[in-house]
Amino acid sequence: MLSGFVLSQADGRPMYLQIIEQVRRRIAVGDWKAGELLPSIRQLAADLQVSVITVKRAYLELEREGLILTHHGKGSVVAARTDAATQVYEQELTTHLEQAAHLAGVLGISTREVQARLRDAIEQTKPAAVKP
Amino acid sequence: MNRALVMRLIVKDWYLSRVPLALVALAGAVSTGLLYSGETAGLAGLISALIALVFLSILIPQLTVVNERKQGNLAFVMSLPISPAEYTMSKVLGNLSAFVLLWAAIVGAVLGTIASVPGAGGVIPLGVIAALAPFVSFCLLLAVAIVTESELLSMVTMGITNVAYSFWWFLFRLPGFAEGLKSPVPIWSDTILTIIGGQIAVIVLALALTFYLQSRKTDFV
Amino acid sequence: MNEFAVQLTGVGKDYRFFSLNDVRLEVPVGQIMGFIGPNGAGKSTTIRILMGLVHQDRGEVRVLGHSMPKKQAAAKRDIGFASEDMRLYGSSTLDWHMRFVRSVYPSWDESYAQTLLKRFDLRREQRITGMSHGQQVKAGLLLALARRPRLLILDEPTTGLDPVARHEVIRELTAVMQDDHRSILFSSHNTHDIEQISDQITFIDRGRIIDCRDKESFLDRWRRIRVELPGDVDVPALPGIIGVLQTGRLAVATTNAFDVSLPRAYEAAGIRVHAVENMTLEEIFVTNVHYSREGVAV
Numbered sequence: 001m002l003s004g005f006v007l008s009q010a011d012g013r014p015m016y017l018q019i020i021e022q023v024r025r026r027i028a029v030g031d032w033k034a035g036e037l038l039p040s041i042r043q044l045a046a047d048l049q050v051s052v053i054t055v056k057r058a059y060l061e062l063e064r065e066g067l068i069l070t071h072h073g074k075g076s077v078v079a080a081r082t083d084a085a086t087q088v089y090e091q092e093l094t095t096h097l098e099q100a101a102h103l104a105g106v107l108g109i110s111t112r113e114v115q116a117r118l119r120d121a122i123e124q125t126k127p128a129a130v131k132p
Numbered sequence: 133m134n135r136a137l138v139m140r141l142i143v144k145d146w147y148l149s150r151v152p153l154a155l156v157a158l159a160g161a162v163s164t165g166l167l168y169s170g171e172t173a174g175l176a177g178l179i180s181a182l183i184a185l186v187f188l189s190i191l192i193p194q195l196t197v198v199n200e201r202k203q204g205n206l207a208f209v210m211s212l213p214i215s216p217a218e219y220t221m222s223k224v225l226g227n228l229s230a231f232v233l234l235w236a237a238i239v240g241a242v243l244g245t246i247a248s249v250p251g252a253g254g255v256i257p258l259g260v261i262a263a264l265a266p267f268v269s270f271c272l273l274l275a276v277a278i279v280t281e282s283e284l285l286s287m288v289t290m291g292i293t294n295v296a297y298s299f300w301w302f303l304f305r306l307p308g309f310a311e312g313l314k315s316p317v318p319i320w321s322d323t324i325l326t327i328i329g330g331q332i333a334v335i336v337l338a339l340a341l342t343f344y345l346q347s348r349k350t351d352f353v
Numbered sequence: 354m355n356e357f358a359v360q361l362t363g364v365g366k367d368y369r370f371f372s373l374n375d376v377r378l379e380v381p382v383g384q385i386m387g388f389i390g391p392n393g394a395g396k397s398t399t400i401r402i403l404m405g406l407v408h409q410d411r412g413e414v415r416v417l418g419h420s421m422p423k424k425q426a427a428a429k430r431d432i433g434f435a436s437e438d439m440r441l442y443g444s445s446t447l448d449w450h451m452r453f454v455r456s457v458y459p460s461w462d463e464s465y466a467q468t469l470l471k472r473f474d475l476r477r478e479q480r481i482t483g484m485s486h487g488q489q490v491k492a493g494l495l496l497a498l499a500r501r502p503r504l505l506i507l508d509e510p511t512t513g514l515d516p517v518a519r520h521e522v523i524r525e526l527t528a529v530m531q532d533d534h535r536s537i538l539f540s541s542h543n544t545h546d547i548e549q550i551s552d553q554i555t556f557i558d559r560g561r562i563i564d565c566r567d568k569e570s571f572l573d574r575w576r577r578i579r580v581e582l583p584g585d586v587d588v589p590a591l592p593g594i595i596g597v598l599q600t601g602r603l604a605v606a607t608t609n610a611f612d613v614s615l616p617r618a619y620e621a622a623g624i625r626v627h628a629v630e631n632m633t634l635e636e637i638f639v640t641n642v643h644y645s646r647e648g649v650a651v
Binding site for chain 2: 401404405406407408410422425426427429430432434436438439440441442443444445453456457458493
C-alpha cells in the first residue's frame, strides 16, 4: 500500500506526530478501511525518508489509541471499528479544546469568558437556516 | 593472504602508471639504439640509459605510494577487504616487479650490447655496479615511502641517493676497482665483488625492514 | 548472529595533542546510527578505528562480529566505506572505478549501479579530475552503495552536497534500511540529516562520548520550558533542569529529562508555565556540548 504521505519540515511538531495524524486522516476519510494492511514500518520509513524508529513509535501510539492492530510478523492492519472516523475527529476536538484552554491560561481569560466565546463560535458556524 | 586481491592491486598500480612506465621503456630503447651509432653517441647512450634507470627508481614509488597517499586514494585502497600486510605485499611486489622488468630489459640490452663489442668486456663489472646503484636507491626510496608515507622524507631520500651517485668517482681510487676496465674480458676483483655484495645486501635489508616496520605500524591513513 | 553491527568498548587512542578515551559505541543491526560531533571531536578517528585503518591503543572493537583491527580483511568484505577525505583516482574514469570495485566484490549489483548513476546524475565515462567536489562524493557513495554491503560506514557523506544531491543520498540511505539485516553508521555536522533518518544518535566531544540513546528519547527528553515568575524570585532548582536563563520575571528552563511532572511542579510553586517547547537535534547537540564542557553532568 502506498501511503501518499507528505511530511512537512516546517511543521514544528515531531515527525512521529505528523505520521500519526496522516494515518488518522487516511482512516477518517475511508481510504484505509478496517482490516486493510498498513505499509510495513520499514517500507513507510523508506517511503517518507525518516528513521525506522520514528515510524515504529507512530505505529505504537496508533495501536495504543486502538486505531490499528499489530500482529507480530504479519504487520499492522486498520482496526475493525465502525466509529474510526468519529474517533479521529473526537481526538482532534480534544486537542483543540486543550489548546484553547492553554491559551486562555496564558492570556489570563476566565473560564466563564471562555465558555461565552465558545458559545459565540458555535453560533457563528451554524447554517443560517437553522438559526432560530 | 588473499592472492587474487593482492594481484588485482598490483595490476591496478601497473595500469595507473602505464604511461610514465612506457616512456621509460622508450627512453631505454633509444639509449640502446644510440650505443650502436658510434663512440660519442655510444657514451650519450650509456648516460641516458643510466638517467632512465635513475628516473625509473624515483617514478614508481612516487606514483604508486607517495601520490596515492598525498591525493587521498589510500583510504579507498585500505577500505578494500585487505589487511595491512596484504597492502604492503601489493606495494612491494607491484613496485619491484615493474622496476625489475624495465630495469632488467634496459640493463640487459645495454650490457648485452657492450659484451658484443670485442675487447670491451672489462667494462661489464663496472656496468653491473652502475646498474645496481639505481636499484639500491629504488629500494631505499620504496622503503621510506611505504613506511613513513611522507612526501618530505621521500624527497629527502631521493636527494640523498642522487647526491650519492656523485661519490661514484671516489670508487676509482679503490685498489682493484678500475684496473680491469681496459681488459678485453670481465675481471671480477674482490673489490668489485664486495661492492656488488654490499649493494645486494642493502636491497635485501631495505625490503626486509619495510615488511618488519609495516607489521608494527598502527595508523594507515 | 550478533545483535550489533558495530561494538566498541572502552576504546582509546592517544596522539600528541588529542586523545580518544573510553569510547563505547553500539550500532544495532537494522538501524541507522548518527554520529555527531564538532570538528576535531574524534569522529574520524573513531571511524578509522572501526575500519581498521587506525589501530586502537586500548579497548575492544568488533565489527560485524569480527575483532578489529586483526580481522579487518574479513570485516571489510561486508563494509561499504566512504569518507570526506577519501579520493578516487583522478586520472581514471568512474567506469574504471566501477569495474575495479565490481572485480573485488562479488555482491556488486550492476542494475542498482545503473539506477544510482541516474539518480546521482553522474556520467560513467567522466574522469574523476573533471568532476566537482559534490560529484566526487556521490561517485564514492555510488561505489559503496552498489555493492549492497551489510554495513555502511560513512564519514560526512552529505557534506558539500547541494540540496538536491543531499536529498537523493538521504533517500538511498533510508531505502537501504528496508532490509533489516543492514546497518548504517554515519557522521555529520549536519544535524538535520541525522535527525531525519537516524534511529540511534551518539554525541562526541573532545574525544569522549557525551551522550548516546535512541533518537525518539533524545527528542522526548529535551524540552525548553518558558515560565513566568510570580515576583522577584529565582526559578527553583528542580531535578532534570540543567540550565535556566532568567531575565526579570521571565525565564527559560532547559531539561534533558522531561516529564509532565516538571511543568506541574512549577505550577505548584506558583510559577506560570507559558509553553513547553520541543528542541531540534541541533539545539540539543549544541546545548549538550555547552553543558558538558562547563562540567555539568548531562
